[in-house]
Amino acid sequence: xxxxxxxxxxxxxxxxxxxxxxxxxxxxxxxxxxxxxxxxxxxxxxxxxxxxxxxxxxxxxxxxxxxxxxxxxxxxxxxxxxxxxxxxxxxxxxxxxxxxxxxxxxxxxxxxxxxxxxxxxxxxxxxxxxxxxxxxxxxxxxxxxxxxxxxxxxxxxxxxxxxxxxxxxxxxxxxxxxxxxxxxxxxxxxxxxxxxxxxxxxxxxxxxxxxxxxxxxxxxxxxxxxxxxxxxxxxxxxxx
Amino acid sequence: xxxxxxxxxxxxxxxxxxxxxxxxxxxxxxxxxxxxxxxxxxxxxxxxxxxxxxxxxxxxxxxxxxxxxxxxxxxxxxxxxxxxxxxxxxxxxxxxxxxxxxxxxxxxxxxxxxxxxxxxxxxxxxxxxxxxxxxxxxxxxxxxxxxxxxxxxxxxxxxxxxxxxxxxxxxxxxxxxxxxxxxxxxxxxxxxxxxxxxxxxxxxxxxxxxxxxxxxxxxxxxxx
Ligand SMILES: Nc1ncnc2c1ncn2[C@@H]1O[C@H](COP(=O)(O)OP(=O)(O)OP(=O)(O)O)[C@@H](O)[C@H]1O
Ligand SMILES: [Mg+2]
Numbered sequence: 001x002x003x004x005x006x007x008x009x010x011x012x013x014x015x016x017x018x019x020x021x022x023x024x025x026x027x028x029x030x031x032x033x034x035x036x037x038x039x040x041x042x043x044x045x046x047x048x049x050x051x052x053x054x055x056x057x058x059x060x061x062x063x064x065x066x067x068x069x070x071x072x073x074x075x076x077x078x079x080x081x082x083x084x085x086x087x088x089x090x091x092x093x094x095x096x097x098x099x100x101x102x103x104x105x106x107x108x109x110x111x112x113x114x115x116x117x118x119x120x121x122x123x124x125x126x127x128x129x130x131x132x133x134x135x136x137x138x139x140x141x142x143x144x145x146x147x148x149x150x151x152x153x154x155x156x157x158x159x160x161x162x163x164x165x166x167x168x169x170x171x172x173x174x175x176x177x178x179x180x181x182x183x184x185x186x187x188x189x190x191x192x193x194x195x196x197x198x199x200x201x202x203x204x205x206x207x208x209x210x211x212x213x214x215x216x217x218x219x220x221x222x223x224x225x226x227x228x229x230x231x232x233x234x235x236x237x238x239x240x
Numbered sequence: 241x242x243x244x245x246x247x248x249x250x251x252x253x254x255x256x257x258x259x260x261x262x263x264x265x266x267x268x269x270x271x272x273x274x275x276x277x278x279x280x281x282x283x284x285x286x287x288x289x290x291x292x293x294x295x296x297x298x299x300x301x302x303x304x305x306x307x308x309x310x311x312x313x314x315x316x317x318x319x320x321x322x323x324x325x326x327x328x329x330x331x332x333x334x335x336x337x338x339x340x341x342x343x344x345x346x347x348x349x350x351x352x353x354x355x356x357x358x359x360x361x362x363x364x365x366x367x368x369x370x371x372x373x374x375x376x377x378x379x380x381x382x383x384x385x386x387x388x389x390x391x392x393x394x395x396x397x398x399x400x401x402x403x404x405x406x407x408x409x410x411x412x413x414x415x416x417x418x419x420x421x422x423x424x425x426x427x428x429x430x431x432x433x434x435x436x437x438x439x440x441x442x443x444x445x446x447x448x449x450x451x452x453x454x455x456x457x458x459x460x461x462x463x464x
Contacts, residue, residue, distance in 0.1 A: 045363075050366060050367060073370070073371050083364065087364035089364070089379055090383065091386060100368075100370075101369055104374050105374075133459060146364075149368065150367075153368060
């Protein structure tokens with residue numbers, strides 16, 4: 001379970017998160033929607049401590065993420081994160097990209113890590129691309145590589161930041177299919193997305209971000225089909 | 241009238257001296273690059289330091305090394321430092337000056353190398369649970385090395401050529417020794433020709449080795 005309590009975060013004088021409260025249960029899929037600059041990416045980075053917070057608390061499976069005594073490197077193993085810009089490691093093959101963290105972080109012997117990488121790459125449809133370098137893969141393939149890389153650490157949660165918005169339209173489908181499959185497998189996910197139909201279909205709940213707060217949150221279909229707040233209506237009206 | 245007849249045998253006779261001088265040139269080159277790299281790594285970090293002294297030191301060093309003649313740098317090391325009671329041997333003066341020069345250029349090369357690795361790479365690595373050190377060793381450094389490898393090889397060659405200025409203060413590296421030998425034997429063309437070939441061969445071998453190594457080590461980010 002991820003519990004986010006009254007989280008505030010500023011960059012210098014710019015207040016980005018102004019009191020976020022959100023609890024995500026095991027097995028739940030929550031989509032975050034909202035305008036550019038409303039703080040969605042920042043929240044994801046705060047959840048796995050890639051960014052610090054100014055006040056409030058984030059608790060993952062009972063562990064206070066930002067407490068000084070918390071081992072954040074260890075905590076991040078639980079929390080896979082996937083970014084808009086893929087961030088494949090360009091100097092490593094697909095297989096090496098996936099095997100690196102199990103080898104170095106979990107100390108999995110190389111042979112097993114390679115087998116693990118092969119298995120996860122096959123799962124996202126890249127079983128025949130093991131020795132390709134990222135530069136030799138399409139955007140959609142690179143993003144699926146990033147998903148396989150995160151899954152190889154067997155995380156309990158996935159944080160997804162607009163994982164399809166850097167893709168050509170015809171490649172969006174293949175990545176969304178992969179995420180759909182994960183959701184069906186019961187993976188807990190917090191996904192920032194602009195793919196409203198996807199959110200409606202896959203998410204349990206949708207949260208609408210506006211100027212650093214969660215302006216409205218509710219069951220996915222209800223919130224998208226029948227938003228209560230004026231701002232939510234305007235946002236969905238513009239995007240659909 | 242063109243009366244000059246080539247005599248190569250005299251060069252052959254002095255080959256051991258040439259070879260020894262060539263090895264001295266090679267040694268100076270390698271040492272000056274190693275020292276230069278060590279200092280450059282520090283300068284590159286200092287450059288973006290919040291400590292104004294560190295930053296100023298780095299900026300000044302790079303500017304002086306890159307914008308003043310290498311010959312002047314050698315004169316400064318050999319004659320100039322004498323004013324402060326520091327008397328260096330020709331060998332130390334040349335090594336120091338060329339290393340000083342290398343450090344300035346290499347610092348800029350390294351800085352450029354680091355700037356080619358986007359911050360998001362580190363985020364991705366840390367997001368997988370790698371520690372800061374692991375992320376540096378397995379993700380950042382290999383990409384920096386890839387970016388700086390060939391520029392550094394160019395600097396090695398430049399350093400080798402710069403050591404020839406050492407002859408001006410009496411160091412018998414390859415150019416100095418060659419000048420000495422031709423003045424003894426009155427065979428300038430033969431000696432300078434052979435010395436030129438030696439420089440060329442060393443530089444070519446270094447470049448070729450580097451390209452072979454690069455082709456094996458850096459298969460990934462050809463077009464990043
Ligand atoms: N490292 C940083 N330093 C300073 N300001 C930052 C930093 N990261 C984000 N910001 C600022 O914080 C605000 C929120 O950014 P964030 O990326 O969280 O928004 P977002 O909701 O993800 O937007 P988008 O939909 O465009 O991705 C923006 O104004 C952004 O410029
Ligand atoms: Mg964002």
